[in-house]
C-alpha cells in the first residue's frame with residue numbers, strides 16, 4: 023500500500039520525541055494503519071547538530087522550512103516550532119501548498135485557530151492539533167467526539183505542569199516560591215524565562231482552545247481573566263489546609279445564566295476533590311455535562327514523549343484521512359457565536375473568597391477591614407490566624423461568604439491603601455462547585 027509522507031519542522035523537545043516514537047514504534051504504527059508513515063525531510067534552525075534516531079540518519083535535513091512546505095513528496099507538515107510568528111507562516115504556507123498540517127502550537131491555535139481551520143477546509147486539507155493542549159491527554163478527541171453529544175456545563179482544568187509542580191512542591195516541603203521555582207528550573211520543569219507559565223498565559227491559551235471546543239464559542243485569550251501564581255506562599259497552603267482545602271492554578275470555563283465565565287487563577291479547592299490529588303507536573307481536565315455528568319481525564323501534560331504520542335497519533339489520523347478521504351471535514355471552531363455562551367466578566371459573578379493579609383500588628387485591624395467589607399454588603403465567614411512570632415509581618419486570613427467579585431475587588435482596592443498593610447492583600451476564590 024502507498025505510504026503517507028511527512029515533513030517535520032522543529033527538532034526540539036517535541037520534534038525529537040515525535041521522531042523517537044516514529045522510529046521505535048514504526049512496525050506497530052504500520053500495522054495499525056495498514057500502510058507506512060515515512061519521514062521525507064526534517065528541519066530546524068541548526069539541523070546538522072541534531073542527534074536523530076538511526077532510522078532517520080539519512081533523511082534530508084534543512085534549515086529552510088520553505089523547502090518542507092513546498093516539498094513535492096510531503097503530504098503532511100508537522101509544525102513543532104511554537105510561537106505565533108514563524109509558526110504562523112509555516113502553517114499558512116503549508117495550507118497554501120495543499121499540505122495537511124499537524125501542530126502542537128497552543129499559542130497559535132488559541133489566537134487564530136478558527137481562521138486557520140477555515141483556510142484549511144477551504145483548501146481541502148486536514149488539520150490536527152491534539153498536542154496543543156495537555157500534551158499526553160487526548161482531550162481534543164474527547165470534546166470533539168467522545169462527549170460531543172452532551173451539553174457541557176463546566177470544564178475545570180489543571181493545564182500547566184510547571185505551575186502544578188511548583189504549587190505541589192510548596193505544599194509538600196513548605197519552601198518559598200522563589201526557591202521552588204529555581205529547583206524546577208534546575209530539573210527542567212520550568213523554562214529559563216518562566217513568565218509564560220507562572221503568569222498564566224500558557225494555561226490561558228489552552229483554556230481558550232478547550233472552552234471553544236467545549237462550548238462551541240469563538241473564544242480568544244483576551245476573553246479569559248488571568249492571574250498567575252507568583253504570590254502564593256507556604257502560609258497560604260497552611261491556611262488552606264485549616265479550611266479543608268488546597269490551592270491549584272485552576273482553569274475554569276463554566277456556563278452561568280448570564281453567559282460563559284472564563285478564568286485562569288490560583289484557587290482554593292476542597293481537599294476531597296479529585297483535582298486536589300493532581301500532583302507534580304501532571305495535568306487534568308474535569309468536564310461536567312448536563313446528561314453524562316462528570317468525566318475526568320488525567321495524564322502527563324508535557325514532555326517529549328507524551329506530547330510526541332499526541333503528534334504521532336495526529337499524524338496517523340490525518341494519514342488515514344488522506345488515504346481514505348474525509349469529505350466531512352469540520353472545524354472544531356466551526357460554530358458561530360451562539361450568544362448563549364458569550365464570555366462575561368468574572369467580576370459579575372458571586373463566589374466565596376479567601377483573603378490573605380500581611381500586616382503590622384496593632385489593635386483594631388479586623389474591625390477596620392470588617393467595616394470596609396460591611397460597607398459593600400460583604401459578609402465575613404471566618405477569621406483565621408495561625409501562631410506567629412512576627413508582629414511586623416503578621417499573616418492572617420479572612421474568608422468571605424459568597425460575594426460579588428466586583429464588590430470584593432473594590433474592598434481590596436481600599437484595603438491596600440491602609441498603613442498597616444505590609445503588602446497588597448491576596449484574594450483567591452474558593453471553588454465550591456467541584
Ligand SMILES: NC(=O)c1ccc[n+]([C@@H]2O[C@H](COP(=O)([O-])OP(=O)(O)OC[C@H]3O[C@@H](n4cnc5c(N)ncnc54)[C@H](OP(=O)(O)O)[C@@H]3O)[C@@H](O)[C@H]2O)c1
Pocket residue numbers: 031032033034035036037065066067068069085087102103104105108126127128129153154155157323324325326329
Ligand atoms: N515541550 C513540551 O512538552 C510541549 C508540550 C505540548 C506542546 N508543546 C508545543 O510544541 C511546540 C514545540 O515545543 P518544544 O518544546 O519542542 O520547543 P523547542 O524545544 O524550543 O523546539 C523548537 C524547535 O523549533 C526550531 N525552530 C525555531 N525557529 C525555527 C525556524 N525559523 N525554522 C526552523 N526551525 C525553527 C528550533 O530549531 P533549533 O533546535 O535548531 O534551534 C527547535 O528545534 C510549541 O508550540 C509548544 O508550545 C510543547
